[in-house]
């Protein structure tokens with residue numbers, strides 16, 4: 001009989017403020033597609049369904065494997081809860097977890113309810129896990145499968161690494177109907193309609209200091225074939241698609257080929273994608289052409305408005321490129337979701353400088369992100385070693401809160417950050433942008449402003465909770481209960497995370513890496 005696999009998208013963790021678009025659980029659907037010939041699959045979206053129903057589904061469906069994931073660091077707690085529920089319902093279920101946090105810091109998932117942790121890409125790993133479970137049943141030994149940490153009594157065994165390689169990857173066709181029972185929840189408020197999402201490439205050749213993507217991708221850049229991408233985009237049950245690659249337009253020839261096929265097939269959809277400022281400046285023709293096939297918006301990591309901060313962030317762009325990139329997008333008619341990093345060393349004048357920059361360029365949709373040492377990245381280990389971390393609850397590590405020491409008192413820091421949001425969505429700004437920006441969209445601007453107003457009280461409550469946590473938290477008393485990566489004795493020795501940026505200078509893309517010895521680590 002074919003094994004049964006229940007893929008569970010975990011619920012948001014506390015301190016997360018719900019204001020983003022809700023998308024299909026792509027990873028669950030992708031992994032289900034990877035094993036569709038081997039197993040009977042179901043998808044449970046815990047974001048929109050209760051724990052009671054999860055228990056009910058487990059009892060009815062009787063899965064052999066419950067597979068879940070984390071999106072942000074905080075979700076290690078909700079994912080652990082899901083695996084606990086699975087084990088409580090049936091101890092013979094094999095629990096499997098993957099995602100960026102388990103990849104970079106698998107030790108944080110060591111717990112009696114976690115059987116298998118996937119470190120790195122999951123497409124092949126999940127197939128081998130399902131095959132092994134089908135062959136050997138509940139007592140299967142998964143430690144022969146590469147890229148896993150496998151529970152072994154009271155310990156975990158690390159199998160040889162399965163690092164990703166640069167080059168072409170191929171995804172099977174996704175069966176979107178597996179998530180049909182939650183379809184009404186998949187809605188993007190900005191666009192007032194459901195929006196699809198997919199990836200055309202993964203990883204990035206750059207090494208920005210704040211970014212976790214190249215760390216998790218081990219410095220590689222992988223992309224799907226143009227034919228497969230166009231098939232995917234055309235087959236999506238949505239007419240607006242968010243292409244959430246890390247760096248979509250890095251390879252011009254590839255981007256042009258996708259464009260050619262989109263035109264040939266006459267695919268008429270709209271897209272939101274990501275691009276670097278220097279790519280926009282150096283290849284405006286690419287974006288002009290993509291605009292014609294439906295590229296409506298870009299997330300542009302502008303990050304800073306001074307060359308000093310850009311250099312510190314290792315962004316490899318300049319203030320001038322940011323200025324020119326925005327002007328190009330305005331000329332072409334592509335909306336710019338310009339992202340700015342709010343640095344811990346900001347003084348009042350730095351907040352003002354960012355606002356002046358936005359005003360001067362007339363940017364309609366800026367987003368402000370506090371510099372976050374994403375767990376498992378070199379920046380995280382540096383901050384931890386220097387004693388710069390102030391927050392020891394991973395629930396706050398979701399790019400919305402400042403979890404490090406700041407030069408300004410944190411209350412002032414948060415107030416200034418909120419002012420940036422308030423100013424960028426005020427009635428005065430609305431009137432100015434409407435008059436002067438060719439990419440102004442009334443619905444999006446007003447929705448962003450409305451959501452901001454709805455979000456701010458909840459956000460400020462969470463920020464106050466964070467200040468409370470920072471004031472009263474005793475590291476010495478709580479250390480033993482923290483996830484291992486937050487403890488003093490944690491050493492980033494695993495093959496994915498690395499203590500410094502220099503240590504991440506990896507072998508040639510695609511070159512084989514030495515196999516790791518199996519190591520035993522206590523639970």
Ligand code: B12
Pocket residue numbers: 012013016020021022023024025026027030031067068069070071072073074096097098099100101103118120121122123125126197199203211212213244245246374375397398399400
């Ligand atoms: C798409 C996306 C979103 C979508 C989510 C859509 C959805 N329904 O999942 C949207 C735009 C809504 C979103 C929102 C947010 N996101 Co987001 N998002 C991404 C993005 C760009 C891609 C993730 C993805 O789906 N990748 C495609 C899959 C196929 O790749 P993968 O996740 O790496 O999974 C592979 C392996 O890890 C493994 N694997 C993964 N899970 C499992 C499970 C099993 C069982 C197995 C075997 C293997 C396995 O196999 C997969 C295939 O190889 C990543 C950046 C990135 N490139 O990873 C950020 C990213 C994950 N997001 C991030 C953040 C912070 C957020 C927000 C908190 C932002 C905010 N402040 O609001 C919110 C929170 C959302 C939430 N809690 O659910 C951070 C997380 C940082 C961290 N480690 O804590 C990331 C890494 C971006 C970043 N560095 O800035 N996001």
Ligand code: SF4
Pocket residue numbers: 203204205206207208211212213214246247276301
């Ligand atoms: S260019 Fe973007 S995806 Fe690439 S390393 Fe920098 S921030 Fe990360």
